Amino acid sequence: MAWPGIPWMLERPISLSGNVTDAVSGDPLAATITPLGITFPAGDTNPSNARFGRYHAFLPAGSYDIEFSAEGYLPQTHMVSISDTTPVLLDIALVPEVQCRGDLNGDISITIVDPITVINAIGQIGGPEDINGDGVVDLLDMLALLPGWGSCLEQSE
Numbered sequence: 001m002a003w004p005g006i007p008w009m010l011e012r013p014i015s016l017s018g019n020v021t022d023a024v025s026g027d028p029l030a031a032t033i034t035p036l037g038i039t040f041p042a043g044d045t046n047p048s049n050a051r052f053g054r055y056h057a058f059l060p061a062g063s064y065d066i067e068f069s070a071e072g073y074l075p076q077t078h079m080v081s082i083s084d085t086t087p088v089l090l091d092i093a094l095v096p097e098v099q100c101r102g103d104l105n106g107d108i109s110i111t112i113v114d115p116i117t118v119i120n121a122i123g124q125i126g127g128p129e130d131i132n133g134d135g136v137v138d139l140l141d142m143l144a145l146l147p148g149w150g151s152c153l154e155q156s157e
């Protein structure tokens with residue numbers, strides 16, 4: 001009994017794949033994909049790396065928490081169920097880490113207090129309220145606070 005050629009059998013099964021992009025720009029990211037709670041042999045802790053934004057991970061069937069990380073981005077963990085028969089497609093958009101620049105009152109977050117401090121310093125030459133560093137405090141500095149709005153703790157890793 002002769003089997004016809006089945007090219008796909010020559011390839012390693014793809015369990016999990018997708019694209020990793022920058023959530024802001026949409027650019028592809030070189031990310032590290034790490035299933036959590038799984039022990040790999042030394043030197044092989046990362047089963048997959050995204051190159052040009054595309055990643056493939058090969059995992060035994062099961063459910064995993066998988067961490068996607070990249071330098072300069074907040075890591076994300078996604079629960080993924082892998083089966084032997086159905087490849088899983090998972091696209092990831094990583095959010096860039098934001099600097100806590102502009103936390104003028106030192107509460108480790110950007111809240112309404114910080115732009116108010118900027119407004120009170122409008123016209124000032126330089127100083128910490130010159131968020132965008134152009135030498136003068138104006139409304140542009142208040143706008144420069146917006147990308148970092150919220151807690152700064154997530155970007156400390």
Ligand SMILES: [Ca+2]
Nearest residue numbers: 103105107109
């Ligand atoms: Ca603050």
Ligand SMILES: [Ca+2]
Nearest residue numbers: 130134136141
């Ligand atoms: Ca300024």
